[in-house]
Amino acid sequence: MTTRTIPAVFREQVAKLHSRPMIYSRRDRHWRPLTWLQINERVDAAAAGLLDLGIASGERVAIIGQSSVEWVIADLAILSIGAATVAISETASMEDIDWILSDSGVKAVFIGEADILERVAGEMGRFPETHHLFAFHTAVKILDGLDTEHLSLLKLENLGRTSTHLSSIPGRIDGIKPSDLMTLIYTSGTTGQPKGVMISHENMTSNCEACLRAISISHEDVLLSFLPLSHSFERMAGYYMPCFFGGATIYYSCGMDRLLEDLEEVRPTLMTGVPRLYEKVYRRAQTVRRQFTPAKRLAMGAALSVGARLSRKHQAGRQAGKTLNWQYAWLRDKIFRDLHDRLGGRLRILVSGGAALAPEIAEFFFSSGVLILEGYGLTETSPVVSVNRPESYRFGSVGQALDNVRVRIAHDGEIMVKAPSVMQGYWKQPSITRAVLSDDGWLATGDIGRVDRDGFVWITDRKKDLFKDSGGRYVAPQRVESLLRLEPMIEQACLIGDNRPYCIALIVPAMTELEAWAKKKKLFFRDPESLLREPKIRRIIDESVNRVNQRLAKHETVRDFELIAEAFSTQESLLTPSLKIRRDRVVARYADRIDRVYLAKKKP
Structure with missing residues (x-):
């Protein structure tokens, strides 16, 4: 303790x-x-x-x-x-x-x-x-x-x-005293009023100490911070x-708009981020790749293939041969040097949290020479429960539990956590606290997942986000949304299908890429809304959706979609501070448009 x-x-x-x-x-x-x-x-x-x-x-x-x-x-x-x-x-x-x-x-x-x-x-x-x-x-x-x-x-x-x-x-x-209240962090909450999570000094310091044992940080490290400190x-x-326990120096970025410039100037060794940031970099790289000469596209494909082979050996705990290591280093320096330099050139670790990271994105960054370590946690656990380590990681998982955290899976698949970092409770909400925190200290996280035989934790979805279609079949929307966001022309997506006969999606296209494509094709449009009404644009998104559907079970497939010109944002309360979709609010905001999609599908 x-x-x-x-x-x-x-x-x-x-x-x-x-x-x-x-x-x-x-x-x-x-x-x-x-x-x-x-x-x-x-x-x-x-x-x-x-x-x-x-x-x-x-x-x-x-x-x-x-x-x-x-x-x-x-x-x-x-x-x-x-x-x-x-x-x-x-x-x-x-x-x-x-x-x-x-x-x-x-x-x-x-x-x-x-x-x-x-x-x-x-x-x-x-x-x-x-x-x-x-x-x-x-x-x-x-x-x-x-x-x-x-x-x-x-x-x-x-x-x-x-x-x-x-x-x-x-x-x-x-x-x-370590048991004294250190902070109240109000959870964003998709329904009802936000709840104040009571975190003590002991909760926070125990989590910091365990994380430092999982990922080594020293006073030689430089961290670029751009996420909100209001988020746990x-x-x-x-x-x-990193700062108080590791001694690292912190640079505070001026925000997402200046992040690339700040990366080049600061040249950090560490950075925390959320999947949306890494998705933007990945999507931009895919757009640039399509503009390459055939020879350069082949070379980039080879670099990604070699990187994937090397990472899978690492993930399986096997040593790679000298030839594979040499191929990886040579292709990384030849193909990804520009990307590496734009990220500052010194990054040794990126940490991802707040939402699920697609394995394809982790593989891409590994091939470029940067390891993304995905973790998992909640505000209620101060916040980290598990994290991948530099020497022990599996893309798609959220890593192994910290050394002072116990994880078990309930009969319904819910992840349960017991640790010195588990909150004291919800501020002035004893009944809600009792509903999630047992007398013997086990917290019901609200997430569905599993733990494999090597102790890696795998998240399926938020328990409250899982929905059944009208045929009674469960759908985990976050995985489908993550796959949609991998498409170069899709920025955001929200899957709809609760108690409906099939799934549809609200899709926010990558407007910068779409507008560039439209101008190249001499396609006239007055504003984003008019651009999205163009049949050629809908066909592009339809092709993206069809590619994703090939990777899904039949009941998960996206049968139709509605294009949204304005991005989901925190300012509109459609995203949490960690950029997760507030599903209930999105559905409420676009209820009429959702209904129109389903009604149109019923027409002969």
Whole structure:
């Protein structure tokens, strides 16, 4: 059992790495570093400022904002006084933000988005327990029109630097118990209100320690972070574990729009990501491949074939011969050098989580010289349950359980987990907690899967996502959707078929590729909607769907589809922060169009 807390582990690393850069952030087109000592000084100042304003140990403080150095400082300041961080995605709907602020009873809120700050400040009467708002630099201009009691983060730090509480911070950290609440992370929830998952310091530190034993990370590593810190996956795997436990340096990307540029500039050795990112890279590579000369297409096919043969030997635990290793290295350098350089040229590991990764994508990246290690977890398990290791992996699986995690399969196929990382429960929801967490500590994950004889965990689908067609046959939609997204002209897909005679799909095409194709063919269109009405475009998608159907059982096949011009997004609450489909909300949004597809199919 761990006896450490997150702020205590941070202080240990400050003592070891004091003058080394801890975090780089991009300001004025330049990467600017802050050392461990500089971060520590700002954290102590902000923590003292919070105490000066009456925020006490055991209370809760929220953060709403993009991943940044200010997010980290605010988080560590909150934890250093013994309070708990309530992490909220900046893309959450205002309805969800209102609910979380009210339900958690936060005393203060750090906000990095100007529109959210203005909205929350204008409705403070709805949050009677919330007394202070603090603005990150991205929202600070809004403060001029608000009450003087609201401060920027920098002014909070300045307040703390003259506070009598400043010298008490180390002692307060020593007084925090591992069993104390560290954070509330609200699950996105496809039905009903989001639930606050209660994670203690012990929950989080035990998961970090086990993950570090599974994947070695050191102070020589550089991690590029672009996923939201409000999500448990990035917070543990892209922040606490690599940085506080491994000593790695973190660069905070400006977001997906700048990710490729950031990769080339930062040249990371590690990165966490979600399948959607890797799918985009794979789809782009397939588009480029079609433009190659026949000879180059053959060479790329050979490189992929050799990479697949080598990876399968590794996955089976067998040694590869010198010839195969030489072929792999030569073809990788000749065929994939450009891709490798665009990823920075130093990546040794990509970690994938949040949703299922297609084995074809893992094989492709391996052939290019980069290993993707897919893992599995839940917010309720802080979050990692299992992960593939560099020396022991199987594409398509989510790896073996961490060394302090026990996994068993229930009679109905549901994955059950017992570990020191399993949550304390749901905030103010004892009956819902009892429904998923037994008295002896076993958590019902809601996922269906199996464990093979070597201990690798394989996920079938979310229990709640499995559906039966009207003939009573089960369909696992995530696998079908994953196969559809492998097609170069398909960006997103949502399979429909619950209690229906057959399956159809809502498909968001890869509009950039489609528009380029249409212009090349001199196909006139006014806007994306008009382009999708073109019969030639529908035939392209139909060919993609037919290729996927050849890999499916008859009752799983996609019999028809509806093309959607606007991508499913977190802003529209159709995706979770980890970019998984909120199936119920998608179905509700497009109910009329779904019904029209089924009705049209019935017509003679």
